[in-house]
Amino acid sequence: MAAEISNDSPSDEILQGSEPGASRNSMLLATDSYDDLASYLSDTNLSSDRDRLSSGSISEITHPTETESFDPKSVISEEVGPEVVENEINEQLENSLDVSASPVDEPAALATSDSDTVTERIGLDTPTSQLSELSTDHSQPEACTGNNSDEQEEEVEYVHSQEWRQHRKHVFILSQSGKPIYSRHGDEDRLVTLMGVMQALVSVIGDGQDLLRCITAGSHKMVFLIRENLVLVAAARSIESMPQLLLQLTYVYNQVLSVLTLSQLSRIFKQRRNYDLRRLLTGAEKFFDNLLNTMDRDPCFFLGAVRCLPLESSMRDTIAQSIAQNAKVKDLVFAILIADNQLITLVRMKKYFLHPLDLHLIFNLVSASESFKAAESWTPICLPKFDSGGYLHAHISYMDEECRSCLLLLTVDRDVFFTLSECKEKIRERLVKYKCLAAIAESVDQNGYKTSQVGIPELRHFLYKSRSAAQFSCPEYEAPYHTADQRDRLFGLYQFLHHRIHSSSRPLKILFHVGSHETLLGWVTSGFELYAVFGPLVTKSAAINSVNKLLKWIKKEEDRFFILNSPTF
Amino acid sequence: MSVHEVKLCLLGDSGVGKSSIVHRFVYDSFRPAMTSTIGAAFLTKTVIVDGTTYKYQIWDTAGQEKYRALAPMYYRGAAAAIIVYDITQESSFRATKSWITELQKHASPNIVLAIAGNKLDLDDLRDVQYSTALSYADKQGTVFVETSAKSAANIPALFMEISEATHQN
Numbered sequence: 237m238a239a240e241i242s243n244d245s246p247s248d249e250i251l252q253g254s255e256p257g258a259s260r261n262s263m264l265l266a267t268d269s270y271d272d273l274a275s276y277l278s279d280t281n282l283s284s285d286r287d288r289l290s291s292g293s294i295s296e297i298t299h300p301t302e303t304e305s306f307d308p309k310s311v312i313s314e315e316v317g318p319e320v321v322e323n324e325i326n327e328q329l330e331n332s333l334d335v336s337a338s339p340v341d342e343p344a345a346l347a348t349s350d351s352d353t354v355t356e357r358i359g360l361d362t363p364t365s366q367l368s369e370l371s372t373d374h375s376q377p378e379a380c381t382g383n384n385s386d387e388q389e390e391e392v393e394y395v396h397s398q399e400w401r402q403h404r405k406h407v408f409i410l411s412q413s414g415k416p417i418y419s420r421h422g423d424e425d426r427l428v429t430l431m432g433v434m435q436a437l438v439s440v441i442g443d444g445q446d447l448l449r450c451i452t453a454g455s456h457k458m459v460f461l462i463r464e465n466l467v468l469v470a471a472a473r474s475i476e477s478m479p480q481l482l483l484q485l486t487y488v489y490n491q492v493l494s495v496l497t498l499s500q501l502s503r504i505f506k507q508r509r510n511y512d513l514r515r516l517l518t519g520a521e522k523f524f525d526n527l528l529n530t531m532d533r534d535p536c537f538f539l540g541a542v543r544c545l546p547l548e549s550s551m552r553d554t555i556a557q558s559i560a561q562n563a564k565v566k567d568l569v570f571a572i573l574i575a576d577n578q579l580i581t582l583v584r585m586k587k588y589f590l591h592p593l594d595l596h597l598i599f600n601l602v603s604a605s606e607s608f609k610a611a612e613s614w615t616p617i618c619l620p621k622f623d624s625g626g627y628l629h630a631h632i633s634y635m636d637e638e639c640r641s642c643l644l645l646l647t648v649d650r651d652v653f654f655t656l657s658e659c660k661e662k663i664r665e666r667l668v669k670y671k672c673l674a675a676i677a678e679s680v681d682q683n684g685y686k687t688s689q690v691g692i693p694e695l696r697h698f699l700y701k702s703r704s705a706a707q708f709s710c711p712e713y714e715a716p717y718h719t720a721d722q723r724d725r726l727f728g729l730y731q732f733l734h735h736r737i738h739s740s741s742r743p744l745k746i747l748f749h750v751g752s753h754e755t756l757l758g759w760v761t762s763g764f765e766l767y768a769v770f771g772p773l774v775t776k777s778a779a780i781n782s783v784n785k786l787l788k789w790i791k792k793e794e795d796r797f798f799i800l801n802s803p804t805f
Numbered sequence: 806m807s808v809h810e811v812k813l814c815l816l817g818d819s820g821v822g823k824s825s826i827v828h829r830f831v832y833d834s835f836r837p838a839m840t841s842t843i844g845a846a847f848l849t850k851t852v853i854v855d856g857t858t859y860k861y862q863i864w865d866t867a868g869q870e871k872y873r874a875l876a877p878m879y880y881r882g883a884a885a886a887i888i889v890y891d892i893t894q895e896s897s898f899r900a901t902k903s904w905i906t907e908l909q910k911h912a913s914p915n916i917v918l919a920i921a922g923n924k925l926d927l928d929d930l931r932d933v934q935y936s937t938a939l940s941y942a943d944k945q946g947t948v949f950v951e952t953s954a955k956s957a958a959n960i961p962a963l964f965m966e967i968s969e970a971t972h973q974n
Contacts, residue, residue: 495871496871515870516870516871517871518819518869519819519841519867519869519871520871601843605840605843606840607839607840607841607842607846608843610824610828610846611846611847611848611865612846612847613843613844613845613846613847614844614845614846614847615843615844615845615867616844616872630844632843650878651878653847657847
């Protein structure tokens with residue numbers, strides 16, 4: 237049973253600007269990740285990547301531009317019967333045809349006929365028949381594949397193996413010419429044909445000036461993100477929505493840029509269309525793996541927000557001051573202190589802001605690399621939202637023996653390692669002297685706060701995001717969500733709630749959903765987003781009373797949970 | 806008592822054991838599951854030999870191709886460079902040769918070059934003959950040792966030989 241209220245707000249709605257965690261002066265860019273997605277979905281011009289991505293510039297800083305509004309009409313969704321696509325793809329594999337190299341007779345027929353009207357919904361039968369034509373067209377594999385058939389037979393076996401198929405979510409990266417670059421599960425070298433099929437699907441639709449975005453096959457969704465040089469594909473058997481999967485692919489794409497920069501990527505493929513990008517991405521697989529695993533359990537990605545380590549605000553100010561005063565180095569753009577995938581403080585150069593998405597990539601860099609624990613490091617990193625065209629240089633070091641808190645100093649000057657190394661030593665001395673490291677260690681060990689501290693017995697868990705601060709807070713995962721399975725299920729509920737509320741066809745302000753195991757309440761205003769989970773027997777009015785009480789509690793604690801000021805050098 | 810600063814960097818293919826060599830030298834320990842270096846790591850070590858203090862400042866660079874363009878940043882100011890290859894991998898020895906060529910062209914003319922054939926503990930799987938590497942190193946006038954970060958074989962010797970050579974410069 238689900239009851240929805242779309243215009244009826246709870247009694248005492250909080251005025252914007254006074255909601256918990258409201259920040260007039262955020263150090264993070266408060267654009268929603270979904271806004272960017274919207275601009276992607278409404279944009280078919282692939283060459284404007286650079287303009288859309290960058291909020292700043294390494295040589296010259298500009299203020300972020302407004303993102304375009306969401307245009308739901310531009311989404312093409314293709315729903316194909318469950319077995320059809322799977323069978324077709326399998327059939328193609330069995331025929332072991334080299335699709336990427338084969339001419340396709342009726343390229344435009346699969347998609348809508350007219351290039352400008354992408355709104356038309358494609359009928360069920362059209363893609364099916366065309367797909368079968370696609371495979372019958374090339375029913376003589378020997379003719380086009382030559383002596384590759386042994387390898388491809390092996391690949392077919394591999395793709396059909398129970399072990400490979402049972403993974404809940406596959407993610408692939410391939411080049412525009414269909415060369416495998418990365419596969420989340422299994423060896424991408426053995427997926428050449430499969431990726432060829434993906435490339436063929438993309439190019440067939442692309443020939444009609446359309447973009448392939450999603451194929452639904454039963455419980456499987458196949459979502460495509462097509463960028464200037466790369467194609468990213470997610471094939472998932474989950475309740476995640478198409479925009480949520482697309483957002484995840486966007487993160488993966490940005491992770492590629494973070495390693496290579498967009499300029500380098502474009503240059504490489506301009507010189508050689510069939511370049512094997514794996515050469516340059518050696519060693520970066522762990523970043524993709526870690527990012528994808530984290531996205532399956534951390535709500536920060538779909539919320540487009542950052543979680544802060546709870547600390548007394550006076551302590552946080554001391555930390556920020558220690559950093560700001562001891563890192564007065566020309567061209568130092570950001571100084572970031574993090575612990576346990578949470579932000580402790582961020583000191584920035586006055587005109588520069590950091591996008592939460594870039595910060596998530598920084599978290600990913602740190603959590604995926606053991607090597608920073610061994611010695612202070614100096615590495616180039618591209619923050620695609622900041623400037624996708626170039627590298628910042630990061631001085632990375634842990635502040636304590638236990639490797640809890642990690643300091644990153646990001647600069648545009650590649651020759652200041654030793655200056656920054658001195659800064660880091662001074663900062664560390666201050667943090668020790670003022671007992672900041674001890675406070676951080678205590679907070680990390682405490683593992684956040686408990687839902688019971690709120691004092692609402694029927695409340696089980698919640699996510700609260702301050703939109704202006706681009707930060708969110710949530711309590712520890714306790715029973716019944718203490719096991720991995722239950723935690724995954726809760727995560728799925730949040731994704732479901734988030735998707736329903738942000739649904740492009742019918743966005744909601746409030747959603748009250750009664751499930752068999754719990755009751756969910758989602759509430760979104762211009763100032764905040766709140767997703768709360770209650771026991772199954774809670775009534776709507778009780779839930780609304782509870783969230784009002786919850787908001788008051790968060791307001792009382794906001795200094796601890798959120799960074800409300802924005803220190804600069 | 807005299808103090809000598811030795812600035813050096815390690816170069817070479819990914820996975821040949823540069824970080825393991827540095828780790829063995831600085832901490833005298835070995836981690837079997839070393840993860841690949843991101844960018845470059847900076848370490849220091851002070852050694853006193855016969856009343857002379859050597860202060861090593863070591864840049865341990867990442868071997869992956871994407872970082873290749875950054876190498877000049879590390880070898881330009883260096884007094885010595887150790888090019889590491891894996892004795893069980895012929896391709897890593899070939900990479901050594903291109904490093905030597907690059908350094909001879911672009912590094913400081915006084916730079917002390919050393920070639921280290923690492924993973925001596927895997928002698929059974931050897932792919933690069935000692936004599937081949939030695940004759941190449943002799944021809945190029947570089948220091949040459951075969952090392953094992955795992956067993957610690959020749960690691961202190963490698964660094965001592967380098968510091969003596971830089972001392973003479």
